[in-house]
Amino acid sequence: MKTIIQLENVSKIYTGGFKAVDGINLGILEGEFVTLLGPSGCGKTTTLRMLAGFEEPTRGRISLDGQDITDSPPYRRPINTVFQDYALFPHLSVLDNVAYGLRTGKRKLGQALVAERVKSALGMVGLLGKADNRPGQLSGGQRQRVAMARALACQPRVLLLDEPLSALDVKLREKMQVELKQLHQQLGITFLMVTHDQKEALVMSDRIVVMHDGKIAQIGTPEDLYDRPASAYVADFIGAxxxxxxxxxxxxxxxxxxxxxxxxxxxxxxxxxxxxxxxxxxxxxxxxxxxxxxxxxxxxxxxxxxxxxxxxxxxxxxxxxxxxxxxxxxxxxxxxxxxxxxxxxxxxxxxxxxxxxxxxxxxxxxxxxxxx
The missing domain is CATH 2.40.50.140 (Nucleic acid-binding proteins)
Known part of the structure; x- marks a missing residue:
């Protein structure tokens, strides 16, 4: 498999000198499910936002398919994000929520193509029968799937997931972990998820990137990190x-x-x-x-x-x-x-x-x- 995303010596330093991300190097293979894992303040969400284009690196280079996208605005990146709060419009139907990004801005498409994309995306997440419902009429798990469908309708090369299951109760969260993993296998596109939940990362990921104080502490498969942690910090953070x-x-x-x-x-x-x-x-x-x-x-x-x-x-x-x-x-x-x-x-x-x-x-x- 080829490397689709490459971060080279990427840092984000805020006013006052605070280093949210400190010179990280990371390559992500096409089709991988990779998770950025760590406690609050470790730099994982800032890294995700730099990949999405919502934050600019202070230094370093971000490339996608070998092309430098460090300074590219979000709408010019074939990357979509599923946000922690899902960011659905409560006054719009499921169909219109999923179609919103296809009807507006730089991605504006024709009516027939929008309808085709929306139907396909809702079919992927099993919500074709809920197209006319509004978000308030759906369960937490269904709203999460609407947010997924909206992102998938834009046919991204990379899907970013920002704590996508944090608002769900324990049993639904476990069910959605399995569904998300199955969806990833079905689609074959690259998933990059941010979470602080180590059990979630172990269940879903092909590889996990453990972050600590803005740096990468260890990268490896779930089995590698659990059985062969590189430090006492990783041993303590991954499992008990x-x-x-x-x-x-x-x-x-x-x-x-x-x-x-x-x-x-x-x-x-x-x-x-x-x-x-x-x-x-x-x-x-x-x-x-x-x-x-x-x-x-x-x-x-x-x-x-x-x-x-x-x-x-x-x-x-x-x-x-x-x-x-x-x-x-x-x-x-x-x-x-x-x-x-x-x-x-x-x-x-x-x-x-x-x-x-x-x-x-x-x-x-x-x-x-x-x-x-």
Whole structure:
């Protein structure tokens, strides 16, 4: 696949010197579903707005199909945006909302072509039967699909999605995640989405761009980011992760042991932590679901066994989360145990008691303390 969008050393600096985006480089392949992910203020929405043409970069270059569009106005870019609030006209019908951009401005088309485009777009999102309704007569999910249809009617090369599901309730949001992914596969055009919801990004994206303080922290597939995070920041942001602080007590064969003031855990050395030495401050990242319970008398020779004091527990249906304390400094440790039987919850250690748990070194990552 060829690269359709290229950002080269792109920055956006506002009055007063605030760097919303700080020298990012990013290539997006044609037909990809890419997500810009990060907390508020990380620069993801500013990046999206620069691609759409609503913001001008302070420096750097943006190209589409090899052509420089850095200074091109929005109407000259084959890019359309689905906004967070959908921006539908409440007094117009669904049909007229979808047709609006085709009847006005630089894209003004003939009546027959407008009708053809609108019918096709509404068919794609399954709303042909709602053409005469107004937005106020539709559900949240239907309004979201109208906004999608309006953008698709203009036949963009790239579709930008600005927090498109944030206004929906949890169940509808999950349903629309599947629908959007299926629509992307059906259309084959490039989708670029902005969200702060890491679960949404993991479900929908071919690749995820994790942003932090205006910079790109890591780019990769959902599996890469979850299993091989480049930093403690990414490990913590993508899914739940225990970040436990200690000192390196032993090194060897790409692994390190980290002493948490009494409890010692073993994990893989992250690529960025290859220079760690014994005695250095380190952070070990451990996913809550990668921890196993060890019952009295049970042998776990292939695993690292440790003790932790259970402080609380939370029933989630499919699993039970334990809040525990580990090490001499009593650091917080979350443990997710799969509920494999109804009796399992009753067999868990009482709150306040010390229990034994186990993990494999391959399931934990060790970072240098200053590489977060």
């Amino acid at each position: 992760s225990n970040l436990l602080h200690g000192k390196v007590s032993a090194l060897g064969d790409g692994f390190a042991e980290v002493d948490l003031d009494g409890a010692v855990l073993r994990g893989r050395l992250a690529d960025s932590a290859r220079g760690l030495a014994v005695g250095d401050a380190a952070v070990i990242s451990l996913r809550p679901e990668r921890v196993q319970r060890v019952t009295d008398g049970e042998s776990k020779e292939s695993l690292s066994v440790f003790e932790a004091r259970v402080m609380n527990r939370h029933f989630h249906g499919y699993d039970v989360r334990l809040d525990a304390k580990i090490g001499g400094r009593y650091q917080d440790l979350a443990i997710d145990l799969r509920r494999d039987s109804i009796a399992m919850v009753d067999s868990l250690p009482p709150m306040g008691e010390v229990a034994r748990f186990a993990m494999t070194a391959a399931d934990a990552l060790v970072f240098a303390e200053d590489q977060q």
